[in-house]
Amino acid sequence: MTARLIIDAHHHVWDLAVRPQPWIAGEALAPLARSFMAADLAPEASAAGVVGTVVVQTVCVPEETPELLALAHRSDLIAGVVGWTDLTAPDVADRIAELRELPGGERLVGIRHQVQEEPDPNWLLRADVQRGLTAVAEAGLAYDLVVKPQQLPAATIAASRLIPLIFVLDHFGKPPIATGALEPWADGVRRLAELPNTVCKLSGLVNEAAPGWRIEDLVPYADTILEAFGSQRLLFGSDWPVCTLEAGYGEVVRVAEHLTDALGPAEQEAIFHRNAIRVYSLQVPACYSARKISSPARRS
Template sequence: MNKSSPWSCIDAHQHCWQLATAEWPTSELEPIYRDFSPLDFAAAAGPDVASVLVQSQPTEQDTEYLLNLARAHRSVLGVVGWVNLAESNAVQRLEHFARDRLLRGVRPMLQGLQNDRWILQDAIAPALDALVRLDLCFDALVFTRHLPHILALADQYPNLRIVIDHSAKPDIAGGEWTQWYGHLVPLAARSNVYCKLSGLITEAAPGASLAVVTHYAEAVLNLFGSERVLWGSDWPVLNLASEYRQWHDFCQKLVKSFDSSAEKAIFCDNAIKVYGLEPGLPEPLLNKND
């Protein structure tokens, strides 16, 4: 696998959707209530930024849609899709989608499920074993209350790469800290657990400045270190609270102050390593001699 990247940044978490087939977002979220495509992403992030495209709908139709986008746009290096891991045919569905090398992980959207221990059901064990066998990541879309169960998952499946999305979405607006931090500490001690520096500003109060997430972001960097933090924008959800370049530049400054040598790992190389990406060439460099 090519471990170097010609891209200036690999955004480890962004979304695309079409309202015609989307259950979410709904109309009250006016800034993001429209279709978003990889071309829109390039306009926000720049033509030299690649990404991991993450599901936003709990349907296999969405997974197919994202894989089609990835095939059509070189800037989409991989897809984290959705499969119902509790279905009796989950292993077969995972094997089906994994035939496409662009599928690099799955995300069951645990935050919206009534059972906080859903992922630990015996019925899901075959699907989790399949994720390991197929070399796919498990993205954990969770809140603080789910973290003890993610810790149990990490211990039961030490060969499963687990990526905590949005730093587990602490309630920054409500001042949550102690429980969130306390649950992250043991997770950070598990070598198979990674954490995304993403999504934090949308957990702050409306209109809050980026500075309010500094304490949380620094905690993630200190706990997981430069080897196991991946930067992501959570675009276009980010548009509810900030702008792409503002979030990128804010995090870049934080990372540089944390460890001046960590920028390349957190903003590029860790996404390649964790998701097993093949960076390829940016669109502007293709056929440059034609």
Template structure:
């Protein structure tokens, strides 16, 4: 299972892709592009994550993709955590596929997650049975740790291991701050997005190894999940190479049952997915 990928239509916006460095992925990516990649890599199910549009209009599109694409088991949609649109999302076609919410917290100033209105919204998200994905900068990890400790009833998922400093090759203070977050049992993390935190044209498996090992040491395999971050990963590697890289990194570090958790079990549990091919019965539908 791939716990983290995106789809987007440039006609809808996605102005963050206007950065000249992102020209290789500045095009529309839909299910017809995704499905051959999954088949070639042997990936059976996926979690579709909001793509940075930061608009309510994106969610009906993502849910429609889930309805029409058997491989998509769940959707993590965008929402402003200070005012989560739970009632609106509940009424959308395909709402049963909604398993989590995410905001671009990485773009927010320090202290954003400490705000009372944000925390109130996150409590509502947790009460609706949904997870909340944290896409954050390394300097926000301590803030995330405070949040998770104060809201133990909410399931948090750390995207991209908190974007470790692979280009500098210096894992501190990222590792210590990640350790603070890992102490919270309501937090899991994704082995995703690492190749684009490294040097796009010259990264090696060895560059990633210390950071993946740190994640395993701190979270354990039962709290980690694989994510491709496709098509963003195409800036640095193909879908297949990303998957093969994580397989290689885990080969000597984990047992078979532990790797099974990373490659599906953790995501199925955290996002409460039905892995039988019929989508999910989202907790949101029962609140």
């Protein structure tokens, strides 16, 4: 692995003293039922060579995104925020504009909704959601897709209708690694990847695998994604602290390095930092200046 400068394009933080996380329920998720703060992540990220991150929303409430923006505003590590706003609201464009006026608002780089929790597999195709996605595109933001395999067909149709909007598939689209099955997940991600406005995060794999997973269990899924999206449309993300259910932060980085170790240096650099900068229009961390890696202009 040669791309030792890393941007972690997907992690979370939460403070249970401020807000509960209703999705943390049951014995399997019990280790997550505590606060995970940016200060907890910082030393682990530094040890792994991570110089910038993108923090991603966890709950669909309007109060969380301003808090994440304020956190990014105070942070030397968090370069971008993928927040939440109600896509179905008639004034969604105004709501996005208001978020950008807040402290840290310049670090709003994307929007996400917990589509995986929607009972309607075609939720992304609803007229009010499509209107909201159009507002996201017009604001120059990306849209993170957190979907299950059965929701991939609707995600593909939605992306085909909104070519100006970059759709970022989180966690490989949650493949059924624990069962070892590839289809119909593989067909779904290949169809999504045919669209030029789609990219994918190398994230969340250890949580989709069975307990006691081995790196070999992940390889067929990583190979499928690399073939479908290519190295120029793949971004590394840790999914910390959710990943800690199965692996520590450093181990998740090493897994991603192993899954991409057959690639050349330029392809590895793309996956581990350049693509995140491009897709999310991130403000480049100061330590990049020595490498003369410039940040693209913000989309308008």
